[in-house]
Amino acid sequence: MEEKVLAILAALNPDVDFTAETNLIDDDILDSFDIITLVGELNDTFKLDIGPQHLLPENFNSVTAIINLIKKLQAEG
Amino acid sequence: MSLTSPVFFLFLIITLFVYFTVPGRYQWLVLLVASYLFYAVAGIKLIFFLLLTTVTTYFAGLLLSRWKNKTRKKWLLAAVLLFNFGLLAFLKYYNFAIAGLNLILAPAGFALPSFSLLLPLGISFYTFQSAGYLIDLYRGKYQAETNPAKFALFVSFFPQIIQGPISRFDQLAPQLTAPHALDFDQLKYGIQLMLWGYFKKIIIADRAVVVVNTVLDNFTSHSGSIIAFAVFFYCLQIYCDFSGGIDIVRGTAQMLGINLRENFRRPYFATSLADFWRRWHISLGDWMRDYLFFPLSLAKPFYKLGKRTRKLFPGKLGKIIPTSLASFIVFFTIGIWHGANLKYIAFGIYNGLLISFAIVIEPYMKNFLQKVQINPQGRFWQIIQIISTNFLVFIGRYFTRAASLGAALQMLKKTFFFFQASAINSGALLDLGLTKLDYLLVLCGSLIILGVGFAQEKGTSIRKTLEQKNWAFQWALVMVTLFVLVVFGIYRQGFIASEFIYQQF
Incomplete structure (x- = not known):
């Protein structure tokens, strides 16, 4: 799962080392346009339904946070 | 009141x-x-x-x-x-x-x-x-x-x-209902912030407005360069009026022990138009993002549109079309919110188009910079970006200040085709309602704001720096600011502190 998420992130911005960043949103590394693209890709890849209510900084600040969100949504089914 | x-x-x-x-x-x-x-x-x-x-x-x-x-x-x-x-x-x-x-x-x-x-x-x-x-x-x-x-x-x-900032319930409500003991630090910080706000409003905005109104309410009788000068003053006015007002609001709340969110983060240091709108009226921008832009972009029709455009236009363009459309709707809404006037709609379209355009050309820009060996993270390129962003914001201000869309276009036409640089001379400038002293105050005030902003951009906390000085210096600074405000502000003949611009929205 992590590899897939990293690949999606790398397509957004190849210059960022996403494994090291823990403040992707708070440091403005990902802007709102990136978030929308990211959510679209995550929804497609993992068959999820990420909605506006999930778009909180704490869900997208790091790769770990993103993976946790995916797992949470998959568990909710 | x-x-x-x-x-x-x-x-x-x-x-x-x-x-x-x-x-x-x-x-x-x-x-x-x-x-x-x-x-x-x-x-x-x-x-x-x-x-x-x-x-x-x-x-x-x-x-x-x-x-x-x-x-x-x-x-x-x-x-x-x-x-x-x-x-x-x-x-x-x-x-x-x-x-x-x-x-x-x-x-x-x-x-x-x-x-x-x-x-x-x-x-x-x-x-x-x-x-x-x-x-x-x-x-x-x-x-x-x-x-x-x-x-x-x-x-x-x-x-x-x-006039805001537009707060979130989970951030504000607990503070409002919690007990607050009298805290001299909070009181002091609040007063400092309020004084800073009054400085922006009374010393700069209330002076700049004189030139703005004199020229732009009657722009047909002025040359392009004077119009540009007045629009530049309008940029100063609107920033000092709105951010000054917010400083006063936040300072007042802080004296009560309540921290309101920031609404401005030195927008004149923005490196792109999108960056500018992330630094200007932040609480409205965040509101629009969370409650309009996100739900719109993630709505089914937009999602389907995205799938189609990605097929039609592989690469960045295809991905960006539905998101750009959503951001257009946001800018359109912000425009309409400012007032029922075509000029605001034009202002929305202007910003939406430029921001989308910047995203589409980003990869080409990167290639170009690599070819001419300019470091996109370097100081030189950053300065170019700041200047060009300020220029785009400046042009956008023609729309918001003009009485109508027609007037805005005429003002722009005069600026670009009938500039007449020679019209800007000391005689003409002193004919716009301000004295030499007024201009000097606006200039010094703006330089102080710029200097403070520059230090803050570098990560310096002005508050902490002041804190390290001895109490005599701190008091002297408060007294000097008060003195400047009283002498050059409120009680100066002919000037009445005007209402805040954003109060009307």
């Missing part, structure tokens, strides 16, 4: 005194009474509209927290939002719409009556704030406030009701 009026100071002193005298558990009641008193001074009848929003939002909030059925919740949310935004739109645009309808109806001999509707103070700001609360409840972010009086305080909190 204007934030620059002596009545406000008296009101604030009494409020502070009572607030810090009563037991902590009653402090929020003092704030509620003060907030409604403050509102009543603006117009006692207008409290009706404030109450209408408070009551509808309060009960809808309770139901949204209680109900489990998603469809029911959705309908309730839609109905209450429609009601409150409908009220805002009605009060804001009724006469504009009637004037338009009457134009159409005139040949048939009909005429609808127009009313002199007074816009309730801060209606946009408390409506946005209440709507955000409801949407958060719908999304299950937190539980509804059950105490109606505490909720009423969240909607009406007096310093911020005039």
